Amino acid sequence: MSMIKEALQYIMSFRDVQIIEHNNTKYSNERLTKLPELEPDFVKAKSLAAIVDLVLNELNHPRIADLKIIIQVEGPTEVSVYSSLDQNLDRKRLYAAGAEVPKLQLNTFIGLESMNIHLKSCFVTAEERDELIKLLGNITEEAVKTTSDDGFSQQVVARTGIATMGNVTVPNIIKLTPYRAFLEVNQPESEFLVRMQEGPKVALFEADGGAWRLQARERIKEYFESALEALINEGRVVVLE
Known part of the structure; x- marks a missing residue:
C-alpha cells in the first residue's frame, strides 16, 4: 500500500504549476525554487x-x-x-x-641584528632607514641607557671610534617606508616610534594611526x-x- 502511495505522490509532483492572481498579488499552488545559474570560475x-x-x-x-x-x-x-x-x-x-608582502615585525622588541636584517629586507631604501641601520649597528652589547629618556629621544651607548665609546641619540619618531601594499604602487611612508630596552633590543611601533592604509x-x-x-x-x- 505504501508503495502505491509513494507512486501516486511521485506522479502528482509532475502536475502543472498554477499561478493565481488575487488583489494584485500573485499566488502559486506550488513552492517555486529558483534554479541556480552557471557561475564563472573564480x-x-x-x-x-x-x-x-x-x-x-x-x-x-x-x-x-x-x-x-x-x-x-x-x-x-x-x-x-x-x-x-x-x-x-x-x-x-x-x-x-x-x-x-613580507611579514613586518612591529610592536615587539627584537635583537639589533634581527632588526637590521628586517630593515634591509622589508623596508624601501631611504636616508632615514639607512641612518637607523647604521646607528643600530654601532650600539654596544651593554645595557641601553633609558634614564635620560625625555619622551622625545633616548640616549644609548654606541661606538664612536675604534676604541672609544660615546652616547648617541636615538630619535623617537622616524619616517620609514615598509613593503606592505601591492608592489605596482609606491609604498606609503609613515611615522614609527623607535624604542630600545636592555638586551639590547629595539622595537618599531606604528605612529600614524593607520593613515597609510588610506594612502x-x-x-x-x-x-x-x-x-x-x-x-x-x-x-x-x-x-x-
Missing part, C-alpha cells in the same frame, strides 16, 4: 596587473557584456572584482587579487584609473575605494 591573482589583464580580455564575454565591471579596493593588499547587478538583481564575483588604497585606485582609463570613461568599469 580567479585569484597576485598582482594588480593580472586584474587589468583579466578585465581587458574578458570584459566582452556574452554573459557580462551588458554589465559594468566593479573593482573594489578593499585594502592595501586586497582587491575584488564584481559584475554590476543583472536583470535578476544578481551580482557575480569574478576575480580577486592578494598581494604577497595605499588611493594609490591602488589611481593605478586602475590609469590602466583602465578608456573603459572607465566609457562607463564600462567602475573603481571603488
Whole structure:
C-alpha cells in the first residue's frame, strides 16, 4: 500500500504549476525554487596587473557584456572584482587579487641584528632607514641607557671610534617606508616610534594611526584609473575605494 502511495505522490509532483492572481498579488499552488545559474570560475591573482589583464580580455564575454565591471579596493593588499547587478538583481564575483608582502615585525622588541636584517629586507631604501641601520649597528652589547629618556629621544651607548665609546641619540619618531601594499604602487611612508630596552633590543611601533592604509588604497585606485582609463570613461568599469 505504501508503495502505491509513494507512486501516486511521485506522479502528482509532475502536475502543472498554477499561478493565481488575487488583489494584485500573485499566488502559486506550488513552492517555486529558483534554479541556480552557471557561475564563472573564480580567479585569484597576485598582482594588480593580472586584474587589468583579466578585465581587458574578458570584459566582452556574452554573459557580462551588458554589465559594468566593479573593482573594489578593499585594502592595501586586497582587491575584488564584481559584475554590476543583472536583470535578476544578481551580482557575480569574478576575480580577486592578494598581494604577497613580507611579514613586518612591529610592536615587539627584537635583537639589533634581527632588526637590521628586517630593515634591509622589508623596508624601501631611504636616508632615514639607512641612518637607523647604521646607528643600530654601532650600539654596544651593554645595557641601553633609558634614564635620560625625555619622551622625545633616548640616549644609548654606541661606538664612536675604534676604541672609544660615546652616547648617541636615538630619535623617537622616524619616517620609514615598509613593503606592505601591492608592489605596482609606491609604498606609503609613515611615522614609527623607535624604542630600545636592555638586551639590547629595539622595537618599531606604528605612529600614524593607520593613515597609510588610506594612502595605499588611493594609490591602488589611481593605478586602475590609469590602466583602465578608456573603459572607465566609457562607463564600462567602475573603481571603488
